Amino acid sequence: MPNKxxxxxxxxxxIAGLVIFVILATFPFWFNLGKAASAPELExxxxxxxxxxxxxxxxxxxxxxxxxxxEWRDTVVRDAKRIYVNERNVGYDMSLSNTxxxxxxxxxxxxxxxxxxxxxxxxxxxxxxxxxxxxx
Amino acid sequence: MMExxxxxxxxxxxxxxxxxxxxxxxxxxxxxxxxxxxxxxxxEGAPHVTETEAHHAATEPxxxxxxNAKVAPQWAMVIDTRKIQSHSDVxxxxxxxxxxxxxxHMPDKKHEIKWIWETEFKHAFPNLxxxxxxxxxxxxxxxxxxxxxxxxxxxxxxxxKATFKNSQGIVMMDxxxxxxxxxxxxxxxxxxRSFNFFDPKPHIEEENKKFPTRMRGVVxxxxxxxxxxxxxxxxxxxxxxxxxxAFGNLHDPNSEVREIIxxxxxxxxxxxxxxxxxxxxxx
Numbered sequence: 001m002p003n004k005x006x007x008x009x010x011x012x013x014x015i016a017g018l019v020i021f022v023i024l025a026t027f028p029f030w031f032n033l034g035k036a037a038s039a040p041e042l043e044x045x046x047x048x049x050x051x052x053x054x055x056x057x058x059x060x061x062x063x064x065x066x067x068x069x070x071e072w073r074d075t076v077v078r079d080a081k082r083i084y085v086n087e088r089n090v091g092y093d094m095s096l097s098n099t100x101x102x103x104x105x106x107x108x109x110x111x112x113x114x115x116x117x118x119x120x121x122x123x124x125x126x127x128x129x130x131x132x133x134x135x136x
Numbered sequence: 137m138m139e140x141x142x143x144x145x146x147x148x149x150x151x152x153x154x155x156x157x158x159x160x161x162x163x164x165x166x167x168x169x170x171x172x173x174x175x176x177x178x179x180e181g182a183p184h185v186t187e188t189e190a191h192h193a194a195t196e197p198x199x200x201x202x203x204n205a206k207v208a209p210q211w212a213m214v215i216d217t218r219k220i221q222s223h224s225d226v227x228x229x230x231x232x233x234x235x236x237x238x239x240x241h242m243p244d245k246k247h248e249i250k251w252i253w254e255t256e257f258k259h260a261f262p263n264l265x266x267x268x269x270x271x272x273x274x275x276x277x278x279x280x281x282x283x284x285x286x287x288x289x290x291x292x293x294x295x296x297k298a299t300f301k302n303s304q305g306i307v308m309m310d311x312x313x314x315x316x317x318x319x320x321x322x323x324x325x326x327x328x329r330s331f332n333f334f335d336p337k338p339h340i341e342e343e344n345k346k347f348p349t350r351m352r353g354v355v356x357x358x359x360x361x362x363x364x365x366x367x368x369x370x371x372x373x374x375x376x377x378x379x380x381x382a383f384g385n386l387h388d389p390n391s392e393v394r395e396i397i398x399x400x401x402x403x404x405x406x407x408x409x410x411x412x413x414x415x416x417x418x419x
Contacts, residue, residue, distance in 0.1 A: 056197070075199050077310045080302055082205075082366050086197045094199070098346055127311065127348040 040113035048103040055084065055092050055099075069096060069124075096128045204368030208385035210286060210305030211360055212414040213371075214396045217278055219380045226254045226279050232376035233358070238349045240339035249330040251358040252281040252373055257419075260405055273419060279373070279381075282307060282328040282358035283405060283413030290320035290329065299355075305386070305414065306360045316353040325406050326413075329357045386414055 008014065048054075054061050056068070072094040075081050085091045093099050104110045107125070115122065201207070220226060233239070233252045240249050254277035258265035288307045290299050298313035299320050321329045335352045343349070347363065350356050361371035374381045384391035393416070396402075402416040 071199075073312060077308065077312070078300070078302065079199075080205075080304060080362060080366060081199050081201045083200045083202050084197065085200060087195050089195055091200075097348060123351075126351040129343060129345050129349065 037117060040117045042113060043106060043109040045103060045106050045110075047105070051103055053088070054103075055086055066122075069100075072096070096124060101128070202367055206365045206368055206370075208304055208387065208391075210386040210414060211284065211365070212305075212384065212386035212393045212416065213360075213374070214382045214393050214400075214402065214416045214418065215279060216380055216382070216396075216400075216418045217273075217276065218418060219378075220276060220278070223254065223277050225378070225380065226277050228376045228378070229279055229373040229381070230254065232372040235342065236344050236347060236372050237359075238336075238340050238344055238347055239356075240336035241341060242334070242336075242339055247333045249332065249336060249356065251330075251356070252279055254278065255280050260417075261403065263406060263408060264403065278417070279377075280326065280328075280405070281373070281415065282324075282360070283326055283411065283415045284358075284360055286412035286414060287410060289323040289325070289409075289411055293319040293323040295319065302362070304360075304362070304365065306362050307357075308359060308362060309354075309356060311348075311350055311354050311356070314354040316355065318355060320355055325409055325411065329355050331355050 056064075061068075072084065073096075076094050082094050083091050084094045101107070230252050234241075234250075237251060239251050242248050256275060257269070257273050257278060260278050260280050284305060284307045286305065288299075288301060291301055291307060294300070295317060296313045296315055298310045298315070300308055300310070302308045316331065318331055321331060332350055332352050332354055336350055340349060361369070361373075364371060369375070370383050371381075374383045382392050382396055384393035386393060388394060396418075397416055400418045402418050404413045404416055407413060
C-alpha cells in the first residue's frame with residue numbers, strides 16, 4: 001500500500017517553498033516589529049490649561065467625547081435645547097465651534113494626533129470651523 | 137417498546153420546542169418593562185442620563201434650554217411692504233442674514249445660494265398679480281424667504297427626515313442627515329431652498345466663526361434664526377429691517393404679529409396650495 005513509509009518527493013523544493021511562504025506570510029509582522037507608533041502626546045492650549053476642567057472629567061472625554069458630541073448635535077438641531085449642565089452643575093453652550101474648539105483651538109496638536117493614530121476621519125470640520133486663530 | 141419510546145421522544149421534543157418558542161416572547165416582555173423604567177424620567181423632561189453615568193455622578197448631567205430663549209409653538213413674520221421705498225431698504229436684511237449664516241456668494245447665478253432675497257410682486261404672488269397694478273407695487277422688490285409653513289411639503293417628501301418641523305414651528309434643516317436628493321426643492325412652491333453644487337467655503341466672503349458653514353451636496357435655507365432665538369435675540373433680518381418686519385408667536389392672540397395681522401389686511405404666498413405659510417405680507 002502506498003501509505004506505508006511514504007516518500008516525500010522533491011523534498012528540497014517543497015521545504016524551500018514552505019519556508020519562503022512562511023517568511024512572506026509573516027513579513028508584515030516581523031518587518032514592523034518594534035516600530036509600533038507610541039500613543040500620541042496631546043498638547044493643551046494655554047486656555048485649556050487655565051480652565052483645568054473640561055465639560056466632563058478627562059477620562060470620560062477621552063473615552064466618550066464622540067458620543068457626547070453626537071448627543072449634543074442631535075439635541076441642539078432637533079430639540080432646540082442648547083445648554084448642557086454637567087455633574088458639577090456647570091452649564092455649557094452645546095457647540096463644537098464655540099465651546100470645544102474655543103479652548104482646544106489647536107486642532108493639529110489636539111484633535112488630529114489621536115484621530116490619525118486611531119485612523120478615524122471625522123468630518124466635523126467640513127462645516128464646523130476649526131481653529132479661528134490658525135490660518136489655513 | 138419501539139413505538140412507546142418514539143412517542144415519548146416526540147412528546148419531549150414538542151414540549152422543548154414550545155419552551156424555545158416561548159423564550160423570545162418572554163424576553164420581549166422582560167425588556168419592554170426595563171425600557172419603561174429607563175425612559176420614564178426622560179419623558180418628564182428630566183435629563184438624558186445613561187445608567188453608567190447615573191452611578192458615577194453626584195448630580196446627573198442634564199440638557200436644557202437657555203433661560204433667555206424665546207419660545208413659541210409657531211413663529212411667524214409680518215412684512216409691511218408699505219414701508220419699503222427702494223432696494224436699499226431690503227438690502228440690509230439680506231446682507232445681515234447672509235453674513236451671519238455664512239451664505240456663500242456663488243459667481244454663477246445657476247448655483248446661487250439664498251436664504252432671503254428680493255423679488256417682484258408678480259413672482260412672489262403669481263396668482264394675485266394682474267396685468268395692470270398699482271404703480272408702487274408693480275416693480276417693488278419684496279423680501280421673500282422660507283415661509284416656515286405650518287403644513288410644509290418639503291418635510292413630507294424628505295426621505296431622511298433631514299428637514300423637519302421643530303417644536304417652535306421652524307422648518308429646520310439637519311445638515312448632518314441631508315443626502316442631497318433635492319426632493320424638498322422640488323416640493324417647495326416658494327423656491328426657498330438652495331443646493332450646494334460646489335463646496336461653498338471658498339465663496340464665503342467673511343466667515344462668521346460662530347456659525348457653521350455647509351458642505352457640498354446639501355440643501356440649505358433660512359432657519360428663522362433658530363440659533364438667535366435660542367439666546368433670546370430676534371432674527372437678524374428683523375433686527376436689520378428698520379421696522380419693516382415684525383416677528384412673534386402666531387398662536388398667541390396678544391402677540392405683536394397677531395395684533396398687526398388683526399388690524400391690517402395681509403396676504404400670504406400661494407396660500408391656495410394649503411401649505412399654511414407663516415410669513416404674512418401687508419401690501
